[in-house]
Amino acid sequence: xxxxxxxxxxxxxxxxxxxxxxxxxxxxxxxxxxxxxxxxxxxxxxxxxxxxxxxxxxxxxxxxxxxxxxxxxxxxxxxxxxxxxxxxxxxxxxxxxxxxxxxxxxxxxxxxxxxxxxxxxxxxxxxxxxxxxxxxxxxxxxxxxxxxxxxxxxxxxxxxxxxxxxxxxxxxxxxxxxxxxxxxxxxxxxxxxxxxxxxxxxxxxxxxxxxxxxxxxxxxxxxxxxxxxxxxxxxxxxxxxxxxxxxxxxxxxxxxxxxxxxxxxxxxxxxxxxxxxxxxxxxxxxxxxxxxxxxxxxxxxxxxxxxxxxxxxxxxxxxxxxxxxxxxxxxxxxxxxxxxxxxxxxxxxxxxxxxxxxxxxxxxxxxxxxxxxxxxxxxxxxxxxxxxxxxxxxxxxxxxxxxxxxxxxxxxxxxxxxxxxxxxxxxxxxxxxxxxxxxxxxxxxxxxxxxxxxxxxxxxxxxxxxx
Numbered sequence: 045x046x047x048x049x050x051x052x053x054x055x056x057x058x059x060x061x062x063x064x065x066x067x068x069x070x071x072x073x074x075x076x077x078x079x080x081x082x083x084x085x086x087x088x089x090x091x092x093x094x095x096x097x098x099x100x101x102x103x104x105x106x107x108x109x110x111x112x113x114x115x116x117x118x119x120x121x122x123x124x125x126x127x128x129x130x131x132x133x134x135x136x137x138x139x140x141x142x143x144x145x146x147x148x149x150x151x152x153x154x155x156x157x158x159x160x161x162x163x164x165x166x167x168x169x170x171x172x173x174x175x176x177x178x179x180x181x182x183x184x185x186x187x188x189x190x191x192x193x194x195x196x197x198x199x200x201x202x203x204x205x206x207x208x209x210x211x212x213x214x215x216x217x218x219x220x221x222x223x224x225x226x227x228x229x230x231x232x233x234x235x236x237x238x239x240x241x242x243x244x245x246x247x248x249x250x251x252x253x254x255x256x257x258x259x260x261x262x263x264x265x266x267x268x269x270x271x272x273x274x275x276x277x278x279x280x281x282x283x284x285x286x287x288x289x290x291x292x293x294x295x296x297x298x299x300x301x302x303x304x305x306x307x308x309x310x311x312x313x314x315x316x317x318x319x320x321x322x323x324x325x326x327x328x329x330x331x332x333x334x335x336x337x338x339x340x341x342x343x344x345x346x347x348x349x350x351x352x353x354x355x356x357x358x359x360x361x362x363x364x365x366x367x368x369x370x371x372x373x374x375x376x377x378x379x380x381x382x383x384x385x386x387x388x389x390x391x392x393x394x395x396x397x398x399x400x401x402x403x404x405x406x407x408x409x410x411x412x413x414x415x416x417x418x419x420x421x422x423x424x425x426x427x428x429x430x431x432x433x434x435x436x437x438x439x440x441x442x443x444x445x446x447x448x449x450x451x452x453x454x455x456x457x458x459x460x461x462x463x464x465x466x467x468x469x470x471x472x473x474x475x476x477x478x479x480x481x482x483x484x485x486x487x488x489x490x491x492x493x494x495x496x497x498x499x500x501x502x503x504x505x506x507x508x509x510x511x
Contacts, residue, residue: 045102047398049271050346052279052301053201053287057400060300062270067105069269070096071261071298073278074110074155076253077136078118081143082321083340083351084307084314088275090337091304091345091401093149093444095273098397101389101442105477109264110152111257112137115159115250117214120240129240130159143324147337148444148463153474156260158251162242164259165251168293169228177292178228181219186231186247189215190285192224195292201301202280212281214252226285227252254285261286262295272298276306276346277313305343308350322351334445335359341403341443362411363445366436369414369421373433376426388431388438403443410439465496469505 047060062068072092075085089110100106113119114133123129137157145151169188172178177194181187192198192206199205206224211217215227231249232241241248251259261269274283283301290297307314314321327336338359343349390413396405417432440446446463468487475483491498498505 045398047099047102048400049300049302050400052283052303055203058300060270062103063268063299065103067107068099068103068271069265070099070106070108070271070273071257071265071269072108072110072152072272073257073274073282074112075137075140076113076116076118077133077140078116078122080136080139081324082307082314083324083327083336084275084321085140086143086147086149086324086327086336087307087340087349088304089144089149090147090340092273092302094341094345094403095271095302095401096150097442097444098401102398105474106153107265108150108152109154109156109261111260112140112155112157113253113256114157115240115256116253120236123237129237139325143328146324146328146333147340148333150444150470154264156264158256158260161256161260161263162251164263165255166229166242166244168255168259168262168289170245171293172228172289175292175294177289179221180246181216181231183219184247185216185219186229186244186249187215187219187227188229188246189220189225190228190289190292191221192226192288193222195288197291198288199284201284201287204280204284214281226254226281228255228289254282255289257282258286258290258293258295258297261297262290267294268296269298271300271302273302273304276303279303304345305347305349308348331356332360334363337444338363342407344404345401362407365411366414366440369417370433370436372421373417373429376421377430388435389442390435390439393439397442406439406443410436410443413439465491469498473505 048057049060050056051058070092072089074089075081092108092110096106096108112133114130114137119133120129123132127135141151169178172190173180173188176191178188178190181189199209206222209224211223212226215230217223228251229244229246229249230252231247241250261272272283272286287297287301309320309322312320331339335356336359339351339355340349342355342359342362390409392412393406393409396402396409399405413432413436417429417436420426420428420432437446446466468491472484472487472491475481475487488498
């Protein structure tokens with residue numbers, strides 16, 4: 045088993061060799077919650093949800109961190125007298141959570157808010173100052189900058205020279221040594237909310253955007269971790285700056301940098317700043333959640349995805365073919381299609397997923413299983429059809445197509461119940477992996493109180509309704 049991922053820093057496919065095969069560590073940049081999510085945000089989160097699911101299938105435990113940037117210039121700018129910045133940030137955070145859950149994206153292991161890690165950010169800034177890679181502005185503004193020319197590796201993620209870079213626009217340039225120096229700490233400015241500032245050795249203020257992720261990644265995953273993910277638009281300046289400040293502080297930081305492609309509208313990048321975005325809530329109101337998930341996942345995660353009405357129509361048709369086959373099998377067999385047999389995932393599917401998360405090629409294997417299963421049913425070969433269905437169910441589960449809106453034995457109600465129980469089973473498994481036996485017992489007791497029995501077997505945990 046060898047997984048290959050395209051590493052942006054190396055600019056090539058690399059064999060994935062984790063620091064600890066028993067605990068894969070991932071940090072993915074989450075939303076800046078100044079407004080609600082567009083469908084591009086959901087595509088990005090889904091890309092890493094599928095990567096996480098495949099790594100979980102291959103290795104078992106994955107510690108997945110996705111942050112929330114709840115203090116930022118844009119959050120403050122969008123606040124009003126009626127809704128202060130922190131209230132806006134919380135409301136928008138809930139909108140993102142609803143959109144993610146709507147398409148079956150698993151909640152992260154940890155989801156830290158930037159405002160909860162300010163002391164760690166200040167510690168990191170102090171280390172950079174002591175090492176000669178950062179400096180307080182000499183004008184007494186309270187700003188602190190990273191000195192890009194002090195770090196010879198600056199620009200390595202995006203393969204740029206400092207001379208070719210534009211000036212950083214994230215802070216007042218008056219106190220900068222170089223135009224490209226970026227803000228680590230922003231001194232409090234007149235007119236900004238008083239509760240949006242924290243005390244610091246350099247004066248009251250708030251953290252810069254880039255230092256937030258460096259500090260949170262280290263706090264929750266340590267100085268070295270396996271994968272850092274995010275949208276292609278974050279490579280510069282955000283991820284470039286993260287890499288520079290963390291490695292300049294002496295941390296190994298991310299060993300692999302993985303970036304998903306963008307969603308376009310008429311060939312233009314979808315973004316809030318361009319005003320051409322499609323709200324996730326509007327898409328989910330118009331289409332079934334599973335159709336949206338399929339449409340967003342069908343293209344390779346690194347490709348640019350141009351969404352249209354045809355994208356959703358094609359997704360709906362593909363899912364319809366899958367469901368039609370499953371219902372045909374149910375009519376001739378009592379086979380348990382939910383609990384797939386061990387080793388049921390075809391080798392071609394695994395090979396596609398191992399090769400830089402080749403979901404389009406993996407979906408081709410899914411539809412081949414449907415074709416072969418239908419052919420077996422037409423020939424009266426029920427046993428072969430059931431095996432195809434078991435294999436299909438295993439593949440769909442890995443891709444997350446067994447969540448919201450999935451139809452399994454027993455209909456939509458059974459699907460909803462299965463999704464809830466499976467999520468609790470997953471939480472219990474994580475608690476047991478963490479040796480949090482009290483939490484694991486609480487989850488099992490809650491499941492039992494609902495009249496559901498769990499059976500732990502070598503093939504996994506199965507559930508049934510009592511009586």
